[in-house]
């Protein structure tokens with residue numbers, strides 16, 4: 001029945017202050033206020049409805065996304081929302097679109113790598129959306145190997161301009177979001193050539209389309225790369241293909257530096273290339289920034305899936321009826337708990353590692369501004385490794401949550417198939433997860449060779465086993481005289497272990513902070529122990545082989561896990577309520593707040609276009625002849 005909370009009995013079991021946990025999850029009272037207010041604003045506005053996405057064709061879907069993006073911008077302007085509120089509004093609109101790359105990469109790249117002059121020229125236009133940007137780095141032939149990019153940018157000292165060119169088919173830009181049909185400008189990465197000499201890959205701001213009629217400029221061939229994984233989902237995004245045919249960057253020498261997107265290098269008025277004495281890797285700075293935001297995205301996406309699966313697991317009953325009484329809630333089955341509760345713990349763990357990574361990025365950015373590059377390697381390794389670890393775990397976790405919901409998890413109305421389809425490319429974009437783990441492995445190898453066996457003693461006591469595991473895995477690999485490539489598969493495992501150590505240690509450090517609210521810290525301690533012991537159980541081979549635990553320890557850990565699951569059980573619904581997601585944002589009948597699942601599932605079924613007619617289109621042409629044996633049977 002509408003208006004009845006079918007999960008009230010679960011909510012009454014809670015042993016902690018849910019409102020206080022909402023603040024912990026949001027990060028602060030202010031952050032909670034913004035999130036709560038904006039999510040309800042979006043949920044209450046029919047202009048942001050999204051329940052019809054799966055019934056639209058690609059063109060209808062894309063046009064609807066453009067409408068929503070324009071409507072969101074109008075809402076932001078009309079309500080005079082702050083940058084923080086506007087970002088939250090785009091988040092809760094929950095539709096991959098060109099705006100993600102405009103605000104998520106194009107603007108940060110200019111802020112992070114542009115000179116004062118470049119920022120003064122481009123940021124005001126970008127902030128007012130008077131230009132729409134994309135980040136055009138990947139090419140048809142190269143994505144991971146940035147140094148392999150083929151697009152060229154040749155400085156013409158006669159005309160004081162840069163000539164951007166795609167010399168081969170494989171140099172076509174391929175994948176940039178927003179490029180296909182919308183972006184007017186791109187930050188295009190190309191090999192800089194000055195005076196016949198090549199100076200490696202640099203970023204260039206290039207105009208792609210007319211600001212008058214949106215037609216591609218002279219020498220620009222641009223379009224969409226086509227349908228992607230899953231029906232609705234990520235097809236709201238126009239990932240594009242782009243070829244430059246000797247495109248002149250229209251900026252005169254006076255603005256030449258406007259085009260070369262870097263404060264680490266300049267082309268002077270005399271056509272001379274000036275490389276500052278800063279690490280070349282700063283050209284990768286935007287990727288470091290985006291990787292740390294992707295870790296925060298992981299906690300959002302995983303918590304969404306866990307919220308759906310937890311609420312549905314409390315609603316669903318199957319088997320176990322005693323004397324005609326109610327059947328057993330599937331959330332009470334130990335197998336369901338052993339699959340679901342580690343994902344609940346991971347959602348919280350990723351939330352806190354995302355908070356720490358945001359601090360680390362801000363710290364390294366501050367140091368860079370003071371020409372202190374000492375923590376850049378660690379920042380790169382951490383952002384690369386944690387992006388890899390959290391996105392892999394989240395993509396796998398969303399799929400596990402779908403399976404935890406049985407057959408109904410496979411319905412689009414569960415919200416889980418679309419969530420998976422939109423989320424899963426996170427394991428690839430912003431760096432293929434294996435390629436990024438290889439970067440971490442390189443960093444560990446260098447650290448071991450510099451520091452000897454002790455990778456770091458700066459970890460909380462509770463992580464000794466985790467630290468020993470990493471050191472042992474590295475010693476086993478570094479000890480033998482075989483090349484990095486030969487050992488790379490093993491080194492990637494050590495890299496994963498290192499990232500898991502960081503997540504566990506930062507969760508423990510979080511618990512050493514002042515955390516207000518009745519029972520809140522206790523609940524987080526339970527979740528932290530679940531996260532740490534679940535990984536220890538999952539990788540017990542590593543821990544046993546390093547000798548840092550015995551088989552008896554492993555058995556005790558498993559017993560403790562079961563006990564911890566029993567402690568979470570009465571609080572599970574309250575722990576997902578703490579995410580404070582609206583039904584609109586969840587987009588899931590299985591995860592609706594009131595747990596009134598069956599009537600909503602039944603009602604939603606009849607809204608499917610296939611049920612607009614009782615007799616299906618095609619019956620008279622195909623089925624009736626079949627049933628009436630009017631189809632001439634082939635001679636046997």
Ligand SMILES: CCCCCCCCCC/C=C\CCCCCCCC(=O)SCCNC(=O)CCNC(=O)[C@H](O)C(C)(C)COP(=O)(O)OP(=O)(O)OC[C@H]1O[C@@H](n2cnc3c(N)ncnc32)[C@H](O)[C@@H]1OP(=O)(O)O
Nearest residue numbers: 096100143144145146147281284380418419422429430431
């Ligand atoms: C229903 C709805 C559900 C909603 C769910 C929510 C999900 C959100 C959906 C939102 C929708 C849309 C938003 C999506 C946003 C998508 C954005 C994607 C954009 C992109 O993909 S941009 C392109 C990204 N490309 C890459 O990441 C390329 C990866 N490759 C590299 O980074 C490099 O090539 C490399 C692998 C690191 C190799 O570098 P290189 O060739 O230079 O070679 P080396 O390995 O020798 O490195 C040299 C040296 O440099 C150091 N180094 C390398 N990288 C960095 C760095 N980034 N920072 C600092 N230092 C770096 C390296 O360590 C070496 O140092 P050393 O010599 O060892 O000292």
Ligand SMILES: Cc1cc2nc3c(=O)[nH]c(=O)nc-3n(C[C@H](O)[C@H](O)[C@H](O)COP(=O)(O)OP(=O)(O)OC[C@H]3O[C@@H](n4cnc5c(N)ncnc54)[C@H](O)[C@@H]3O)c2cc1C
Nearest residue numbers: 135137138142143144175176177425428429430431432434
């Ligand atoms: C949805 C989506 C959105 C995207 N948006 C953008 C965007 O806006 N802008 C942009 O510039 N790009 C974008 N990309 C491109 C993305 O950044 C690349 O696809 C990504 O960096 C992976 O590179 P790749 O495709 O070349 O993979 P590859 O490197 O070709 O990977 C293929 C396989 O090779 C393996 N491999 C590669 N190199 C090595 C190695 N050295 N050692 C061991 N194994 C290796 C990988 O692990 C993987 O298994 C997007 C991609 C997707 C899917």
